[in-house]
Amino acid sequence: MKRVINVTLVFIVSAILMMSCQVDDPSNITVVKAGLLIDGTGNPPLRDVLIFIEGNRITRVAQQEEIPPGATVVDASQQVVMPGLIDTHVHPGNRAIAGPSPEYEASVRHHLKQNLAFGVTTIFSLGLDPDIIFALREESWEDGFDGSRILTAGTGFTAVGGHPTQLGTDLPNQIDDPAQARQRVQELATQGVDGLKIWLAQISGLPPIKTEVSRAIIEEGHQHNLRTFAHINTAADTKSLVEAKLDGITHIARDPYDQETLELMQKQGTIVAPTLVQREKALIFTKENELFEDPVIRAILGQEVDELKEALAKAGPDVLERMAQSYQQAKENVLQLKEAGVKLAVGTDSGTNFAPMGLSTHKEVEAFVDAGLSPMEALVAGTRGSAEWAGVSDRLGTLEAGKLADMLILEENPLVDIRNTRKIVKIILGGRVLEPLTVVE
Numbered sequence: 001m002k003r004v005i006n007v008t009l010v011f012i013v014s015a016i017l018m019m020s021c022q023v024d025d026p027s028n029i030t031v032v033k034a035g036l037l038i039d040g041t042g043n044p045p046l047r048d049v050l051i052f053i054e055g056n057r058i059t060r061v062a063q064q065e066e067i068p069p070g071a072t073v074v075d076a077s078q079q080v081v082m083p084g085l086i087d088t089h090v091h092p093g094n095r096a097i098a099g100p101s102p103e104y105e106a107s108v109r110h111h112l113k114q115n116l117a118f119g120v121t122t123i124f125s126l127g128l129d130p131d132i133i134f135a136l137r138e139e140s141w142e143d144g145f146d147g148s149r150i151l152t153a154g155t156g157f158t159a160v161g162g163h164p165t166q167l168g169t170d171l172p173n174q175i176d177d178p179a180q181a182r183q184r185v186q187e188l189a190t191q192g193v194d195g196l197k198i199w200l201a202q203i204s205g206l207p208p209i210k211t212e213v214s215r216a217i218i219e220e221g222h223q224h225n226l227r228t229f230a231h232i233n234t235a236a237d238t239k240s241l242v243e244a245k246l247d248g249i250t251h252i253a254r255d256p257y258d259q260e261t262l263e264l265m266q267k268q269g270t271i272v273a274p275t276l277v278q279r280e281k282a283l284i285f286t287k288e289n290e291l292f293e294d295p296v297i298r299a300i301l302g303q304e305v306d307e308l309k310e311a312l313a314k315a316g317p318d319v320l321e322r323m324a325q326s327y328q329q330a331k332e333n334v335l336q337l338k339e340a341g342v343k344l345a346v347g348t349d350s351g352t353n354f355a356p357m358g359l360s361t362h363k364e365v366e367a368f369v370d371a372g373l374s375p376m377e378a379l380v381a382g383t384r385g386s387a388e389w390a391g392v393s394d395r396l397g398t399l400e401a402g403k404l405a406d407m408l409i410l411e412e413n414p415l416v417d418i419r420n421t422r423k424i425v426k427i428i429l430g431g432r433v434l435e436p437l438t439v440v441e
């Protein structure tokens with residue numbers, strides 16, 4: 001009996017201690033005074049809002065409330081607050097460095113810093129990662145990490161000799177047999193991937209992955225609570241994998257979708273990350289070469305800016321013309337998706353040619369507006385839409401009570417001019433207040 005009383009007493013005392021710690025330590029509280037809040041839900045923006053942060057999470061969003069004395073106040077009362085951007089399709093790490101090495105790891109860390117400096121607070125690494133990524137992923141979700149949060153699909157699936165092996169990429173999952181694919185999904189699930197990647201590209205001379213292999217991957221993935229994302233470039237392949245209950249699509253078909261596929265995508269909640277910047281990539285910098293001179297871009301991307309400039313100088317007018325046509329067609333498909341009510345997310349394939357980390361994410365949001373989305377729709381795609389695509393909308397994507405405190409403070413309103421997403425004054429990552437240029441120092 002005595003023991004029962006002691007245990008009960010210990011329980012009560014510790015409960016009181018816990019409560020008092022949680023409620024009353026104002027030094028643990030940060031309050032962001034937002035002049036305008038775009039919360040990522042798609043709801044109209046709110047004026048003069050207080051965002052309460054305790055530790056790494058948002059506890060309340062309120063319009064009229066006292067700020068507890070002793071709390072840290074971040075005054076953004078003349079500025080705009082929005083969620084950190086999420087990019088669903090990134091390839092961090094320098095692939096020119098063979099194998100997992102300290103240099104390779106350093107290049108991944110550098111890319112995570114570049115993303116964060118551009119306000120991209122979470123990235124999904126899509127299918128080219130060595131095992132070193134798992135430890136980095138764990139580290140990136142801890143408080144105080146200097147870089148964006150990372151999610152990974154480990155290594156992606158393709159046919160034996162399929163895309164992108166022609167680019168010299170050594171892929172372990174070149175598979176033509178459904179049973180072997182299921183086995184490999186089980187192994188990736190054990191490794192702890194956050195999702196699965198399939199390349200189903202129709203490229204002349206290269207075998208596409210078989211439909212029954214893709215089906216097996218999607219089904220086995222669902223058995224392990226893993227979402228599957230596929231690189232697809234035709235409407236027919238889109239239809240066949242959407243029928244197989246694919247979760248997300250990267251890139252966009254080079255021909256129009258039929259009504260049946262659009263309706264099925266809408267009904268099943270298939271999310272598309274059209275990767276418009278991949279169609280427009282060289283064009284972005286030929287049309288807007290002032291980007292090369294932007295001091296913030298130069299400071300974050302360093303010599304990559306000069307490499308971009310050089311590569312562009314080599315691209316002939318025929319290449320640019322082809323790109324312009326391809327971009328036009330891709331925008332028409334994006335409009336089809338928007339009009340059918342299909343969910344969209346932002347993904348850039350950054351880390352490939354002409355697609356610098358972080359900057360590409362802003363250009364993708366901008367391309368959505370160019371394609372006919374409203375600025376609000378484009379922002380929702382880059383925040384909540386991307387969080388849903390990545391399966392992390394319970395934690396990220398909107399600024400609401402209970403979510404991780406990842407947000408951007410902007411000098412000017414992106415609803416007025418979408419390019420204002422780049423006018424970042426401060427980045428808040430898990431409640432920690434940072435400045436863009438100090439991230440990459």
Ligand SMILES: [Zn+2]
Nearest residue numbers: 089091126349
């Ligand atoms: Zn990719």
